[in-house]
Amino acid sequence: MNVLLLNPNRFRTPPAPPIGLEVLAGHVAQDGHSVRVLDLCFSDDMYADIDRAAETFRPDLAGITIRNIDSVLYENNEFYLEEIGQLVMHFRNKYGIPVIVGGAALSADPAGILEYLGADHAIAGPAEGVITEVLSSLQKGQSVPRLIRGFYKPYSRSLRCTAGIDYPVYTREGGIPGFETHKGCSSSCVYCLEADAPVAFKNPEDIVREITWFTKKGYNHFHLCDPEFNEDLDHALSFCTALKQSGMNILWTLYMKPGNYNQKLFRLMRETGVYLITLTVDSFKKCPLYWDDIEKIIFNAKTNGIKISVDFLTGFPYEDEELLKWCLDFFRRLQPDRVNINTYIRLYKALTITRIISKDPSLASCLKGNTDDDALIHPVFFNRIDNDKLRQYIGDDPIFRIDGAEKGVNYTRS
Numbered sequence: 001m002n003v004l005l006l007n008p009n010r011f012r013t014p015p016a017p018p019i020g021l022e023v024l025a026g027h028v029a030q031d032g033h034s035v036r037v038l039d040l041c042f043s044d045d046m047y048a049d050i051d052r053a054a055e056t057f058r059p060d061l062a063g064i065t066i067r068n069i070d071s072v073l074y075e076n077n078e079f080y081l082e083e084i085g086q087l088v089m090h091f092r093n094k095y096g097i098p099v100i101v102g103g104a105a106l107s108a109d110p111a112g113i114l115e116y117l118g119a120d121h122a123i124a125g126p127a128e129g130v131i132t133e134v135l136s137s138l139q140k141g142q143s144v145p146r147l148i149r150g151f152y153k154p155y156s157r158s159l160r161c162t163a164g165i166d167y168p169v170y171t172r173e174g175g176i177p178g179f180e181t182h183k184g185c186s187s188s189c190v191y192c193l194e195a196d197a198p199v200a201f202k203n204p205e206d207i208v209r210e211i212t213w214f215t216k217k218g219y220n221h222f223h224l225c226d227p228e229f230n231e232d233l234d235h236a237l238s239f240c241t242a243l244k245q246s247g248m249n250i251l252w253t254l255y256m257k258p259g260n261y262n263q264k265l266f267r268l269m270r271e272t273g274v275y276l277i278t279l280t281v282d283s284f285k286k287c288p289l290y291w292d293d294i295e296k297i298i299f300n301a302k303t304n305g306i307k308i309s310v311d312f313l314t315g316f317p318y319e320d321e322e323l324l325k326w327c328l329d330f331f332r333r334l335q336p337d338r339v340n341i342n343t344y345i346r347l348y349k350a351l352t353i354t355r356i357i358s359k360d361p362s363l364a365s366c367l368k369g370n371t372d373d374d375a376l377i378h379p380v381f382f383n384r385i386d387n388d389k390l391r392q393y394i395g396d397d398p399i400f401r402i403d404g405a406e407k408g409v410n411y412t413r414s
Ligand code: SF4
Pocket: 185, 186, 187, 188, 189, 192, 193, 194, 195, 196, 227, 228, 257, 280
């Protein structure tokens, strides 16, 4: 089959290379199909580029990856699904080929997004574990369910195919290559679409081989695409040890969650070129040990000369403003390099926080955005502390930033 894989993500502050699509392209090619990746990130005319690819490549099927439904920020929110729905219709109406959608955004509401887009099939979760069977069935004319559950093949060799991704343009525009050490997250944060997602680790030697490939092309600055690097301490240590033994001289930045660390991990991270950690923190019903872990992670990062930025989500139902003041004082005492605060919680159908809020009618007054969309496809946020009030609390302390007030991500701001 001729399989055309599309990246419609045109977010460019900074642009993010579609690593999931690269891995999928590698698996599709390995199965003997002809695959072409069409990256629309820098396209001036998406439909002209699609038509050119369709006429020269003659695809039997189009796969579209969806990273986010919207920009997730309340202020100046950008909604992406409408444009993606138009792309789906373009393929179906003009070329009459089936369209499969997938990507991280699908976990918000796989069935709802499939219906909204009008695609033929949706793969929710990692597509590499199911794509062989799906393409084989379609090729034989056998029926395939509209909604398919994806999975990751544990310790599968990385089959990443970067053809079609213009890395020189990405880096010129401020993007950097990424790599993954695992999929999934065992934590249960009530607001996160990665919560309780099955975890599968990649072989450290395979990851190092992947990074080596990029360094040979002249890239030495990387972003870790794991949900949180320290999902498993032993695996994080094994990866850092393999990276150190490779002798590569790179810089990399990563996300961590409170827990699963020791001093050796911080030493190895420093020795292998980690220059920035973003620590994910929230205020939802925490035990005191949670805050102990945060304190020690910030301390260890600073003593190892690694910058540390905190992404802090707060303003959950039933929290009072005394808790917010306590958290701000906590960060003022620890002095991480930066604390990005978000008090607007994006609600998705699949989230635990959505179920908590929907059970209590007294919380309805805190809903903002497209509150008439019960499916929560169009952005709806829960908010108790608006940005004006937040500004009063943080004052002019330079470590605090209100999320969304400026464009970019932590590594571009650092
Ligand atoms: S630890 Fe991070 S990735 Fe995991 S569920 Fe919580 S916010 Fe999501």
